[in-house]
Amino acid sequence: MGSSNKKKKEKKKDFQKAKLKVGKAKAKAANFTDTSFKAKSISVNQQAILSEGIDAVDQFKQNLSLAVTSKSDNQRRDALAYLTNQISATPPNNPVGTSAILTKLLPLISDTSATVRTKLLALFRALPPAEVQPNVEKILMYVRGGMAHMSNIIRTDALSIMEWLLEVAGDEVVSCPGGWLKTLNSFTSMLGWNPSLVSALSNQGWTSSSKPTLDARKRGSEAQVKQIQVLTQFLVAGFKPETPERHNPRAYWDNIYRLPGTPSPFAHLNLFGTPRDEDSEMYPDRPLRQRVFDAKWRGAIAAGVEGAKKEGGNVGRAAASLNRVLNDGTGDGILLPAR
Amino acid sequence: MPKRKVAALEKVEADLVNLQYKIRRDPKSYAQEFYDQWLAYDAQRQIFISSPTTASSDDVKKFHDLVDLVAHVADLYPEITTPYPDHLKDLLNRHHATLDKELREKIVGSLTLLRRKDVIDSTNLLTTLFPILISTPSKTLRSLLYTKIISDLRESNSKSTNHRLNRTIQTVLHNLVTSDRTSTKGMWATRITRELWRRQIWTDAKPCDVMKEACLSDNEKVVVGGVRFFLGGDKAREEMEDDSSDDEIDMKKLKHQSGINKKTKKRQKALEKAVDKVKRQERKKNAPHPLNFSALHLIHDPQGFAEKLFQKHLQNKKNRFTLENRLLILQLVTRLVGLHKLTIISLYSWFAQYLTPKQASVTSFLASLAQGTHNLVPPDAIEPLIVKIANEFVSEAAASEVAAAGINAIREVAIRQPLCMNDTLLQDLVMYQKSKDKGVVMAAKGLQSLYREVYPELLQKKFRGKAASMGLKSGEVKQWKFGEEEAGGIEGIELLEKYKEEQKEKKKAEKVGEDGEAKDDDEDDDGFNSDEWEVGSSDSDDSSTGWINVGDSEDDEPAPKRAKTDSEAPGLVDADKENAEVEANRISKLATTTILTPADLLKLQELRREANIDKAMGNTSKRKKELIARHIDEGVTADDIELPAQLGKKSTKEERVALAKDGKPGREEHKSTQAIRKSKKEAEGKSTTNKEKARKKNFLMTIGKARAKNKRSLQDTKKALKAHIARSKSGGRRANGT
Known part of the structure; x- marks a missing residue:
């Protein structure tokens, strides 16, 4: 009995008109949106669905970030595949450079998805070896x-x-x-x-402890x-x-006056x-x-x-x-x- | 190839928490797994160190987890994890400003965990955390480090005082305060010292020294921290002690609950824990009270300290501290002066500029002046101040509150140094008891009664009162000269002497009664009765000295009689006086000629207490002395000065209402008392009483019984009523009372 009374009252409440009072601000509507704040920028936490309007550089970058941050395995895999395609194309399209790609993608080595890891290896194989060496x-x-x-x-x-x-x-x-x-x-x-x-493991006693978890099984x-x-x-x-380097008659002077050709020579x-x-x-x-x-x-x-x-x-x-x-x-x- | 079964830990999603659990259960079998993780940690650490600021959140998260794992099991593999603490320290020292917040907290937490597992020692931990506490710009990290430092210090001092660690940390704090006097870094030294003082972990002179240095710093915040410590640190310590004894456990309730509730191991353990705690509390209660000196007493070289403090922060005209803080410093300086009887003559002349009614918070200045006066201050130094107070505050034109405050301030000063007054001024002030304002009257009367006791000659004859005039005549009221001190002795020693005499007499009489001859008690003369050294045997049978004290102490003799003899025969009086002197000399020898046994001391205490009760009835001079003693311990506050002005005032209605409401349950809306009580009960988690349940019971459910009752025979009714009475006496059906 009590509960039905209560329900009735609650139902009624929805249709009751709020009383206006002199000297008091009008009550805010239920669907009121506060627009008083100001912001210099708004960050939207979604990806763009459209891919046509974006130029190639942006798309590359987008895929690069997707490959790391996306929660879905498939999306990561696809992004990696896209990147691999771009890099292995002739001429290779790599607007950010090998070093940046490596920095971004290296954490994926211990990714949970097996397909992502194989794709990652494929991508690495597509990278030019000379640019990999400094990293x-x-x-x-x-x-x-x-x-x-x-x-x-x-x-x-x-x-x-x-x-x-x-x-x-x-x-x-x-x-x-x-x-x-x-x-x-x-x-x-x-x-x-x-x-x-x-x-x-065997720091105490004279018995040798068995090698517990090391066996091939x-x-x-x-x-x-x-x-x-x-x-x-x-x-x-x-x-x-080591193969001995061919004698370079200018090596001495290069060493002194020329900029070194390798990164961090010292x-x-x-x-x-x-x-x-x-x-x-x-x-x-x-x-x-x-x-x-x-x-x-x-x-x-x-x-x-x-x-x-x-x-x-x-x-x-x-x-x-x-x-x-x-x-x-x-x-x-x-x-x-x-x- | 058949599909291989994958063990739980080898699964891709296998988590470190699970591994940690397994490692802790069986460290030997999982050494390989741990070593792998150790390598992973090492790799991850290098990745992190190579670019600490730009590390991706993923890497940071991984590193965070690995740090956590290694910290938890580091004690199981000491050989492998030897460099681990150094890694953490290094990370924290280098990158604490740029580290990810969670990772930073984890590193700090891991270090303290290692400390708890005894992988590193406290000194090591604290010397790592402390520099960061001082230098980091992050507020959250600071508060985290502060709590960790305090808790580690508490922990390492919990079983027994870790003197070495304390000394190290105190030295660090001392250096922190003294190295750079202008920086706010000293704040941390004061905060830590104050907290540890409050918790009674540090109770010796070294932390006081740290605070002393803080008081002499150039930074306002640090100075105030130090000053507040000296003014309120001991009180905080006492309050802390009181608080800790507050949370008592209701053992009876717990036992009752354990009898009723479901019996589980958890509840059993909780009960045991509670019992343990109660026992510990009991033991603590019975333990002898630790002798803790107040910080003000532990200061080394108070004279130098007070002088420096005064010169640096008060006398220095360039000092820009706020008035409030300067008042705090003044309070400390005068407190030290009063407590240790220091001499800073320039302090009193400095006071003169602040003693006008228009000065902000002048009552605090007046209180400080009173506090800074003692019997060794030259009267010449204070007299101008007293005159100034009288001129500025006390006049017919001044408001009654001002006049009352002025007179009261003069009185407070005069309690401590009565020689600061001349008779004309006193005359003027005493005449204010004819004023119309009650506050002024009370203040003036207070001054008068003070001088009746300490220096009645200064008062006009008609104001001296009976006791004082008679005392003057008999020479009993003696005028102390400047610098004269009362000869010290053991309070109540004459009472003990008297008591011993009485005992001896009694015993002699008994012996005479029993044996018919007075036995010589030379055998007891040496006073080393073994049973007297036991406190329990308070009824020590015999006095230990051969001293015979015939007369009573002079206080007990009726004064009027003496006065008479005084006026009649001067020669006789002289003889009497000499007699009294001899007596006094003799009395004081009890303590010097014999060794007081614990039993004696106990008796002495008892006698003193009795005597105090006697004195509370009539003799007021003791009360005054107690008043002075209280002030020395607690200091004078502005309230003491302002108090008499409040006397004549009627309180407003709001005040009265507030007073009436004080301590009563809150009543936000209009509600009956019953309703309030009920809601209070509900809030406490209690149900209704049986009576309430009976009252609320549905009428239809009770009607059958009520009808049956009506049909009972007279006999049955009688039986029922009798049974009811018997039951209520025995405590209900379940016999709750028995």
């Missing part, structure tokens, strides 16, 4: 981040990016700051051969094969004998950056790389390879080739300076 340090950071991702699939895809990077800029990868030791660290951690981890032998293969490529790039001096530790240091030439490799990683990786060889199959085959590189790279007859 290697940055790309490597993201690749290392991807290689440490929790999801196995993303790790594998990050390895594909690594493969591409080694193809287009192998020298830069192994010689940029942190490129040698940090990347090796990531590789060994992926494969479960990391000595620092082992020491952290969990990681998948397929993935492990790929990991070993890419590591092999990486080491090959690192141990590649990077190894690290004049303006923060002081680097051992891991993030640059190892620009082969003997240096070999020396730190021998000191820090040879034992761990060799032990890991031994283990992997015993598994046989694809993994064993990959490990055997890695072993070959290990022996070739360091046993090629070049004498290392005395330690």
Whole structure:
């Protein structure tokens, strides 16, 4: 009874006329919109649907931003496909430059959608290698981040990016700051051969704890094969004998008076950056790389390879080739300076 | 190839929270996963550092999550995460101004988390946070850091005082205040010190030193912070203590609830916690009160401090502080002068320019003057001020409030230094008791009664009053000279002496009664009865000295009789006086010749209390002394000066209404008392009483019973009524009362 009364009253309220009172402002209507404010600009949180009226540059930029910010997988994928088309066209249409594209798209390495990641790799492959080389340090950071991702699939895809990077800029990868030791660290951690981890695990007691999650069953032998293969490529790039440069009679004067042709030619001096530790240091030439490799990683990786060889199959085959590189790279007859 | 099963953590959407949970449960098995995340963190950190200002929101979010994960499990993998705290500190130090807000908060939170997990120590944390607190432009970050710093200091001092840490931080604060005296950065030093003082975490002289330096700063805000600390810090501390004891738990209610409500582990735990808390509170209550000195007493070199403060902020004509703040500083200076009996002669001449009725908040100046006077101030220094007050404030032409305030101010000064007055002026002022205004009358009478006690010779004979004139005649009222101090002693020691004598007499008499011979009590003479050292044995049987005090103290003898003897035979009086002196000398020796046992002290306290009750009946001079003591502890306020002016005034209707409404429940609309009570009950979450329920019960439901009742026989009715009475006596059907 009470509730129906209440309802009746409420219903009535809608039709009651508001009383006007002298000296009081008129009551605002229910659909009143406040227009008293002023704004210099309005940002609209929607994309334009029309694509005709926009010129090519704007469309490129729009797709670039869509590829990163869009919530929908498909939209991201399509945007990437568009970008790839534009870049690989003849002549290539790239109004923002490779560096800007990389800066924007690198976070997509650990994107959740598999199609987006494959499209991303395709886009990267379309980029001109010469323009990728100066950005290697940055790309490597993201690749290392991807290689440490929790999801196995993303790790594998990050390895594909690594493969591409080694193809287009192998020298830069192994010689940029942190490129040698940090990347090796990531590789060994992926494969479960990391000595620092082992020491952290078995620091007490005399029993050796079992290697819990490192075996191939969990990681998948397929993935492990790929990991070993890419590591092999990486080491090959690192141990590649340097071809001596042809004698350039003007090199001396170029050095003194000409502007250098490469970006940041004095990077190894690290004049303006923060002081680097051992891991993030640059190892620009082969003997240096070999020396730190021998000191820090040879034992761990060799032990890991031994283990992997015993598994046989694809993994064993990959490990055997890695072993070959290990022996070739360091046993090629070049004498290392005395330690 | 068959599709491989994907483990939960390997899924693309696997979250770090889940991983964190697993790592914490089984750190060894998940070391590999953690190491991966550590590498991811490292990579993400480098990405971030390479361009901290332009990092995309996605990267920032990822970094944020990884920082969170590593912070939570850092204590499980100490070898791997060794550089982690340094990373965070470095990030915060370099980029705190440009960091994303959430990330910044996360980094600060992670650092404190590491502190809680004992990965880093407090000094490390605080020396990181403190410089940022001072330098950051962000208000939110400042407040966050402030709370973190305070809570960490509290935490590290909770079990036992961490002297090393406190010393470090106090030194940092001290340096902060002294390094740059013009900057507002000292504000943080004062805020932190004040808060920790309030919470009784810092109670020693070092924080007072920090505040002292703050008072001598050049920045107005810092100075006011320091001054307010000295004026109100101790009161805040006491209030804090009172507050903490307020939130008491109703144990009975909780037990009752636990008996009725569903029994769950959670409720059980809550109950146990409450019991624990109550026990802790009890223990705290019974614990001996910590001896906390007030900040004003802990100042090192108060004379130098007060002088500097006065010269720098008050005497200096170039000082541009607001009047309000200058008044605060003046209050502190005069408070120090009064409390420590300091001598700053120039202070009094400085006062002269402010003692006119037109001066803004002149009552505060008057109160400060009174506060800054003590018995060691030369009367010459104050006399001109008193004359000035009298001339400016007290005249027939002045408004009654002004006159009352003036006389009262003079009285407050005279309480502390009675020699500041000459007789003509006093005569004038006392004559104001013939005024028409009640406030003025009361003030003048107050002055008169003060001088009756402290310096009756200055009053005209007709104003001296009976007690004072007789005291003068008998020589009992003694005129103190400038600089003369009352000989100190233990208050009430003569009462103890007397009591002991009585006890001894009683015992002797008893012994005589029992044995027929007075036993020598030489064996007790040394006074080291073992049971006397126990406070519990308050009925200590015997006095410990061989001193025999025959006479009573002079206060107790009737004065008129003495007066008579005085007038009759001067020689005899002299002898009497000598006698009294000897007596006084003797009495004071009780404390010097024997060691007072705890039992003695307890008795002394008791006797003192009794004596005080006696004195409250008649003797007013004690009351005056107490008044002075109160002022020394609390200082004089402008209200004290203004008070008598309010005496004669009638309150307005609004004031009366406000007074009547005070403390009564709010009544926004017109409502019955019942309705208010009911809504109050509902707000407290209580239901109706059984009586109310019975009253509201539907008539049709009760009618059957009512009819049946009507048909009862007389016997049955009687039985029912009797049972009702019995039941109500035993507390209802459920016997709630028993």
